[in-house]
Amino acid sequence: MSSSNTLGDFLRARRAGSRPGDFGMPSGERRRVPGLRREEVAVLAGMSTDYYVRLEQGRERNPSDEVLGALGRVFGLDGDAMAYLRRLAGAHHRTSDGERVSARTRRLLELWRDTPALVQNRYADVLAYNRLAGAIHPGLARDRNLLRSFFLDSDERDLFPQWEQAACTAVAWLRADADPDSVRLASLVGELTLKSHDFARLWARHDVRAKSTGRKAFRHPVVGEFAVDYETFRLEDGSGHTLTVYHAEPGGPDADALALLSSHAVTGRLPSHTVASRVERRPDGQV
Known part of the structure; x- marks a missing residue:
């Protein structure tokens, strides 16, 4: 860059x-x-x-x-x-991100026990997330930056069966949302460009797209394959942070997968009567 x-x-x-x-x-x-x-x-x-x-x-x-x-x-x-x-072109200036998430927003995340949700800044640093979001993205326990995990953490990368599509969206969002003159962006892009050929390739395309709504598919080591819709909202507190919420159609297999993952996040195990059905959805036999 x-x-x-x-x-x-x-x-x-x-x-x-x-x-x-x-x-x-x-x-x-x-x-x-x-x-x-x-x-x-x-x-x-x-x-x-x-x-x-x-x-x-x-x-x-x-x-x-x-x-x-x-x-x-x-x-x-x-x-x-x-x-x-x-x-x-300097026609629009943004204030720099704060790194703190208000206690009210954190409380809201925790109240959504069955709804994965996370707050991040313009550079994909996850500043707060609830238990179910952490269960979906176990890489957050190792690295709180979703882009670094996405491109540099092989386990996190394996979560996405449609990885190329998800990668294009993530990189286009970073370019659309981050301050192009910030030291933080230069540091992140420099690191990822050096360490990931895929990131360098996608960043050089100069694609720009804000992330507001879409669909993500996962291949999860605990509950197998499922997909969720997501909505991203800008927090109106001047911080520049966004709140992303995952959700699935009630009563469908994707909602069932979220419910199972929620149970596993709390207890550390799946209900015994559900294990077989989840195995059937995985051709490699893993759960």
Whole structure:
């Protein structure tokens, strides 16, 4: 990651990912660069080539909203990516995260005994979680940063049968939510880039997507395979923290898996009459 010209890095990545044919321009072997040329972006966005080059090179630091909107239209940026672009351009400043979770929020987590829930900051540091969330993510006992666990902890990685899809979502969320100029982000990205080829590959794509709702599939060593929906909410206390809640359709096998995992989290064992049925869902015979 270039800490000095993150705006230029993002624009180059989006330009390289654009398809000239979408704009009626010829493509093929004669093009020396992937995607659009700088001068083509400038024409499409209604600005001079020199101005756009200065943006990419980091020599122009204060583009107007009109310029950012034009670039967003050229690159087909959605709302999350536009918010990120404006933040890179200095159009939106965020306060730094505090690391404390209020006693009221912690109490709420503990009241949700049958609902996995956790609070994290913009850098995937889990600041608080309830017992069932800890049962789903046993790696939290070893590392409270979900991204480090996701890419560097083999046991945590094995939890996700659709790992590539989950990894893309996690990295795109980090880029969308974190302060691009923060020392914390530079440290985390630097560590993961050095230690994980997969992270380096995904980070270089410059994908941006806020994490608000979705579905996660798990392959759990205790209860086998199940999936949950999740909702992520921004805490309105100025901290920048988010609350993520997992849930499953009542009465279905996924809800049954959560109930079994909840029982195991409390007692350390599964009810005997349920073990056989859980084994049947695992082709490798593990529970």
